[in-house]
Amino acid sequence: MIEARGLTKEYGDKRAVDDLSFTVQPGIVTGFLGPNGAGKSTTMRMILGLDRPSHGSVTVNGKAYREHQAPLQEVGALLEARAIHTGRSAYNHLLALAQTCGIPRSRVDEVIEAVGLQGVARKRAGGFSLGMGQRLGIATALLGDPKTVILDEPVNGLDPEGIRWIRDLLRSLAAEGRTVFVSSHLMSEMALTAEHLIVIGRGRLIADTSVADFIAGASQNVVKVRTLDPEGLRAVLRGPDVIFTDDGQGALQVEGLTTDQIGIAAGSAGITLLELTAQQASLEEAFMGMTNDAVEYHADAHHTGALS
Amino acid sequence: MSTAAAPVLARADLRVTQARVMRSEWTKVRSLRSTVFSLLAAVAFVIGLSLLVPTVTVAHWSSRTAAEAATFDPTTRSLAGVFLAQLAIGVLGVLLITGEYATGMVRATFAAVPTRLPVLWGKAAVFAGVTLALTVPAVLAAFLIGQSIFSSKSIQTDLGQPGVVRAVLGAALYLTAVGVLGLGLGALLRNTAAAISTLFGLLFVLPIIVHFLPTSFSDAVDKYLPSSAGQAITHVTADPLSLSPWTGFAVFCLYAVAALAAAAVSLRRRDA
Numbered sequence: 001m002i003e004a005r006g007l008t009k010e011y012g013d014k015r016a017v018d019d020l021s022f023t024v025q026p027g028i029v030t031g032f033l034g035p036n037g038a039g040k041s042t043t044m045r046m047i048l049g050l051d052r053p054s055h056g057s058v059t060v061n062g063k064a065y066r067e068h069q070a071p072l073q074e075v076g077a078l079l080e081a082r083a084i085h086t087g088r089s090a091y092n093h094l095l096a097l098a099q100t101c102g103i104p105r106s107r108v109d110e111v112i113e114a115v116g117l118q119g120v121a122r123k124r125a126g127g128f129s130l131g132m133g134q135r136l137g138i139a140t141a142l143l144g145d146p147k148t149v150i151l152d153e154p155v156n157g158l159d160p161e162g163i164r165w166i167r168d169l170l171r172s173l174a175a176e177g178r179t180v181f182v183s184s185h186l187m188s189e190m191a192l193t194a195e196h197l198i199v200i201g202r203g204r205l206i207a208d209t210s211v212a213d214f215i216a217g218a219s220q221n222v223v224k225v226r227t228l229d230p231e232g233l234r235a236v237l238r239g240p241d242v243i244f245t246d247d248g249q250g251a252l253q254v255e256g257l258t259t260d261q262i263g264i265a266a267g268s269a270g271i272t273l274l275e276l277t278a279q280q281a282s283l284e285e286a287f288m289g290m291t292n293d294a295v296e297y298h299a300d301a302h303h304t305g306a307l308s
Numbered sequence: 309m310s311t312a313a314a315p316v317l318a319r320a321d322l323r324v325t326q327a328r329v330m331r332s333e334w335t336k337v338r339s340l341r342s343t344v345f346s347l348l349a350a351v352a353f354v355i356g357l358s359l360l361v362p363t364v365t366v367a368h369w370s371s372r373t374a375a376e377a378a379t380f381d382p383t384t385r386s387l388a389g390v391f392l393a394q395l396a397i398g399v400l401g402v403l404l405i406t407g408e409y410a411t412g413m414v415r416a417t418f419a420a421v422p423t424r425l426p427v428l429w430g431k432a433a434v435f436a437g438v439t440l441a442l443t444v445p446a447v448l449a450a451f452l453i454g455q456s457i458f459s460s461k462s463i464q465t466d467l468g469q470p471g472v473v474r475a476v477l478g479a480a481l482y483l484t485a486v487g488v489l490g491l492g493l494g495a496l497l498r499n500t501a502a503a504i505s506t507l508f509g510l511l512f513v514l515p516i517i518v519h520f521l522p523t524s525f526s527d528a529v530d531k532y533l534p535s536s537a538g539q540a541i542t543h544v545t546a547d548p549l550s551l552s553p554w555t556g557f558a559v560f561c562l563y564a565v566a567a568l569a570a571a572a573v574s575l576r577r578r579d580a
Binding site: 072083 | 317320321322323324325328329331332333335336339340341342407408411412413414415416417418419420421422423577579580
């Protein structure tokens with residue numbers, strides 16, 4: 001479990017992370033979502049004690065990370081794919097980190113196999129592709145069989161097969177009861193992987209919600225209808241929460257009713273429908289709308305009201 | 309895909325200890341080709357110049373001046389390579405830590421050892437140990453090679469003469485301390501170029517600047533400079549203007565310890 005309370009990081013006048021409070025629960029994958037530069041990496045570095053908070057605090061399993069006697073058993077982290085000396089082989093990189101707390105060599109071989117790097121483990125890491133670097137970073141994170149796994153943008157540079165592998169891995173880690181905290185700037189990726197979302201923008205908390213609630217809130221529930229008798233259809237659908245908009249191309253946008261309700265009402269009134277489509281705002285649009293609101297200088301331009 | 313779980317680790321004691329961090333730092337030292345090459349280069353410089361300098365000295369012995377003959381020291385002459393080797397060892401000391409900052413490795417290191425200081429002590433101890441283990445045989449070999457060349461003109465010395473063993477082993481101690489000073493500066497400045505220029509600025513440029521000052525001032529100050537203090541231990545007969553061998557070496561070690569201490573404070577306070 002990770003608990004941040006009033007976590008703040010200032011660089012000079014700039015607040016990279018601003019009064020962030022959240023809890024990351026074990027047993028599920030929690031997505032940490034925000035546009036580039038929102039403060040995700042800074043927050044993750046503070047969790048690991050690499051950066052010191054200007055104000056506030058963050059604990060892992062009840063203690064500041066620095067105070068844990070066996071840190072690799074508490075947290076495994078992928079902070080950036082290139083946290084590797086380019087001249088050293090993947091095997092020796094992992095071995096050197098393992099030795100700091102007495103993790104045996106057999107475990108090094110195990111994690112190399114788990115991420116599929118056994119063929120290149122003895123080669124210099126400087127020659128690795130971005131995807132191989134990510135796999136090595138994930139091997140590093142798994143080394144101490146940690147209770148908490150923190151991964152910063154793990155799917156960067158991975159091919160579709162690699163992305164699927166990460167998704168399965170994250171779910172299985174969570175299913176084993178671990179705390180899994182994964183950052184991404186891609187909402188669509190998080191929707192597929194995470195159960196819970198912490199969304200930040202400009203260092204501030206925007207949302208702390210389950211993915212299901214986020215998707216429900218993001219769907220605008222607009223139905224597009226084409227019919228031979230628009231006036232007749234309006235008459236049978238009319239209600240207190242129903243809003244009609246003419247899209248100017250011969251179709252009607254109906255808000256406040258489901259496709260089922262519209263289809264049944266039209267059928268019983270004998271009105272012929274040519275098209276009946278649910279229009280969902282994409283998750284990416286919903287996420288952009290949400291984080292745009294956090295960008296204080298042009299909040300109005302994109303404010304659709306769909307999420308409020 | 310195998311699972312990430314490792315039941316074998318569940319009951320293991322995975323605490324960070326200084327001894328474990330030293331093993332890790334030893335793995336880091338031996339697993340970089342550049343580190344191994346730099347250390348071998350230092351050894352090659354020490355031994356190579358112990359062949360070259362005495363050979364040239366012997367070849368030109370008949371045309372020596374009286375002043376040259378009066379100040380001739382067969383021990384120092386056989387150890388000329390130490391001056392070149394200090395470049396390799398000093399740069400290596402710097403790179404041991406700045407290489408981690410440049411590649412981002414340092415964040416993996418400090419995530420594994422969040423209290424950070426064991427990493428600094430571990431690097432210093434392992435590097436000092438490795439440097440000493442390589443340079444002690446190197447300077448002894450260089451001394452013996454040099455003396456065997458000097459023996460053709462009967463101008464050699466031997467380890468039984470007063471101060472000779474101390475001067476020969478002192479050369480290895482001096483090289484080791486240069487490496488630790490480099491490590492301290494590297495950990496403090498976190499940048500390869502800045503730390504290397506500071507190190508060699510202290511060792512080579514500072515004495516030149518001091519010599520531009522009036523003699524009454526420079527004579528009083530020069531002996532406390534890192535280079536003069538550190539090299540006092542490598543001279544068989546003490547220069548009247550320099551500190552005594554062991555005092556000089558102690559002063560030089562103080563510079564290295566001061567750099568390490570400043571680095572330790574900075575490591576605890578600054579973000580990684």
